[in-house]
Amino acid sequence: MLKFEEIQNIVNNEIAKLDFKSEPVELYQPISYVLSGNGKRLRSCLALLSCNLFNNDIRNAIKPAIGVEMFHNFTLLHDDIMDKADLRRNKPTVHKKWNENVAILSGDAMLIKAYDLFFELKPEILAKVIEVFNKAALQVCEGQQYDMNFETKIDVTTDEYIKMITLKTAVLLAASLKIGAIIGGAxxxxxxxxxxxxxxxxxxxxxxxxxxxxxxxxxxxxxxxxxxxxxxxxxxxxxxxxxxxxxxxxxxxxxxxxxxxxxxxxxxxxxxxxxxxxxxxxxxxxxxxxxxxxxxxxxxxxxxxxxxxxxxxxxxxxxxxxxx
Amino acid sequence: MLKFEEIQNIVNNEIAKLDFKSEPVELYQPISYVLSGNGKRLRSCLALLSCNLFNNDIRNAIKPAIGVEMFHNFTLLHDDIMDKADLRRNKPTVHKKWNENVAILSGDAMLIKAYDLFFELKPEILAKVIEVFNKAALQVCEGQQYDMNFETKIDVTTDEYIKMITLKTAVLLAASLKIGAIIGGAxxxxxxxxxxxxxxxxxxxxxxxxxxxxxxxxxxxxxxxxxxxxxxxxxxxxxxxxxxxxxxxxxxxxxxxxxxxxxxxxxxxxxxxxxxxxxxxxxxxxxxxxxxxxxxxxxxxxxxxxxxxxxxxxxxxxxxxxxx
Structure with a gap:
């Protein structure tokens, strides 16, 4: 089995290879900017690690693993608009560096691009993987909405909080692992x-x-x-x-x-x-x-x-x- | 072949059947609100009409046709934020009726929900259809960005304009028709x-x-x-x-x-x-x-x-x- 650091290197190399030089630049530059941040790439790494648990050959899982990372970064981009955050990983957020419209639209494009990264999977696997991914993606939106609701809700319980972080954070980690496992043949x-x-x-x-x-x-x-x-x-x-x-x-x-x-x-x-x-x-x-x-x-x-x-x-x- | 009005009825019935009563309400109510508007449902109808051109049985195309409509309505929702539009089909836009954060997030959820509507397709067909859909979806974002760029660009040519409307409007109509045709067995x-x-x-x-x-x-x-x-x-x-x-x-x-x-x-x-x-x-x-x-x-x-x-x-x- 590959070491975590080896997997992290694979992920970073793959992200560096993505090409966002297309026109219009206002749409694609922010995507490149967001992905160039030094994230932990935890979701991609978990997907590949999970694939590797069942299969020595993890090549088929690499692009889908980046797809999940792309989705995660899309959520950060839109969350930062909603939270009016000025900084992310010590760099100005997209809506600060460009403007809010650019942030909304390049976020949308990232979400669509995320799906693109699944297409090389064989149809049977693709169908299973996209279903897991989509369910998680929608739940992440639900989690973000609950998180925003909590800002003005006084009587939030710890149970409600656990439910919120399950949706907002845990399901995507879980989906990454499950997707890797499916591709690995689990x-x-x-x-x-x-x-x-x-x-x-x-x-x-x-x-x-x-x-x-x-x-x-x-x-x-x-x-x-x-x-x-x-x-x-x-x-x-x-x-x-x-x-x-x-x-x-x-x-x-x-x-x-x-x-x-x-x-x-x-x-x-x-x-x-x-x-x-x-x-x-x-x-x-x-x-x-x-x-x-x-x-x-x-x-x-x-x-x-x-x-x-x-x-x-x-x-x-x-x-x-x-x-x- | 079914008449356009018959197809429009099928589409409207199917949209009415969609259930957005889930929690959190702030995420799902706006989706229901947006879809209840009296749109022409042109994209859904084109998809079904196109399927019907090759196949008497259009049932497999119904949900995907709604998926394209869902995507179209997602773009309207986010475009209205970007254009600061107050009204859409004589009703207040989502960011006016609720707020901008709700509009961003429920739009994101609509985009994800659009993909959900393709999942009942057989894997082989699904893979082909999603590829067509995704390419068009990204191009619609490109079109919207060009459209925004044109607001401050003085020397827009008619050729550039045709390119912009091709991306912003035409490719989704085209993709709807192609998706219908693929499902119909063309x-x-x-x-x-x-x-x-x-x-x-x-x-x-x-x-x-x-x-x-x-x-x-x-x-x-x-x-x-x-x-x-x-x-x-x-x-x-x-x-x-x-x-x-x-x-x-x-x-x-x-x-x-x-x-x-x-x-x-x-x-x-x-x-x-x-x-x-x-x-x-x-x-x-x-x-x-x-x-x-x-x-x-x-x-x-x-x-x-x-x-x-x-x-x-x-x-x-x-x-x-x-x-x-």
Missing amino acids: TLKDADLLYYYGINLGIAFQLQDDYLDVYGDVKTFGKKIGGDIVSNKKTYLLISAIENAKDENKYKLLNLLYNKHIESQEKIKEVTDIYNDLNIPQVLKEKLHFYHSQAVNNISQVNAKKGDINVFIQLSNNLLIRKK | TLKDADLLYYYGINLGIAFQLQDDYLDVYGDVKTFGKKIGGDIVSNKKTYLLISAIENAKDENKYKLLNLLYNKHIESQEKIKEVTDIYNDLNIPQVLKEKLHFYHSQAVNNISQVNAKKGDINVFIQLSNNLLIRKK
Whole structure:
């Protein structure tokens, strides 16, 4: 089985080979710009790794793996318009560098281009793969809509939050793994196990993201600590704290959320104190371990070489100790 | 062969059957809203008519035909954001009724949903159909980008304009016809003839649109006359007039375009006078007849019953005498 880094190289080479020099330039340049960012290419890598679990020859899965990556980057492009984000991976977002119309339209073109990358599959496989991809694609839109709804919804529960991140983040990781498995020739049962592994991995991944935003080390995290707190983002930490806080703590927490005059560092400190007081980091870690162990359970049932399965277990372990 | 009205009924019934009651409502309600408008359903009808030309059983083509319609309505939804249009078919546009984020995201979901409607095709057919669809979908994006570029480009030529409307309008009509033909079991040669018929029909259709905006009868046209003139829209009439105008007329025309203080009715009258002076309606009509006769030429070569082919010829004739 190929190493993760080897697969990452294949993906990066393949993305570099994509040609977006077509006219009109306003449509294609932004696509090239978005894809040139230093993403982790996690979805592509998972698809290829999953294919490799069942097949030594992963060539048929390369373009579809890039297709999923293209789709993911399309969602980032449109999400950035909706979230009015100025920066993505330390570069100006497309709607800032060009304008909003260019961002909408080049995003649309990326979504269409994503489908293009599946066409070299044999028809029988193509039909199966596109079905998995399409279901996930629609669910990602649902997740983004829930995420936007949560901005103005006060009583979001942790269950609703898990559902939202499942849709917004986990299903695409899961679909990438399932698509790779299908192309690799896995049985439906094994392909589904990869899918569920991806769902659980994705949820754990997002929970770790939420955790790192507050409890990460600024040196390794690469972003400012506490950004989610400053913007009142409804993360697992905040929702869990609102659910668990009582009396004085609840009053204090809600006050901090609605206080527009408080200085950022003070807000971060005060909210973090409440999180600690309520033992929220522990609550989150338990949830994270639950999903992690589910993921390990799923992948362990796959009918493949033990050493290869361990690569996937290692991947989910790395997630738990990752610092960025 | 089914009559156009019978096919239109099948399409309308099928669209009415689509279920968009899923959650989150902010994502799905706008889709339902957009599709409930009284569109001509031209693309769906062309796909089914084309299928029927080769096959008495058009059932396999119904969902894909709706898929093309879904895609078309997705482009209208996103175009309306980009054009800042307040109304579409006499109803508030989605970004006006809800907001821009809802319009972006529900548009994305529509595009994905469009692909869903192809999945019941047999894998071999699906692969061919999706390839035709995808190529057209990307070209529609290119057309929209050129159209936006033209807003600020002064020296647009009629050739560039024809290229733009080919991409923005004609290729999707052409793809609808080709997809219908493929599903109906046409040979590649016949499917391509349907495609070219669609390209020529689409260009002629758009030229007639440009003509009616200025020379239509307000009673039958259903929209205000001269809207394109007021907004300086680069139609075939305007581009052709700029190309042909000389000296005093050219000076007068450019002055009218840049004069922000002129009253709408006066601007319409003055610009129309210049069009008439330069014989532009005649120039447009000649171009339109050229594309119309090309379309007739294409469809006449198709290996099908003469009576059925006449339905398509009649359709393109109706286009030339349509008043709305």
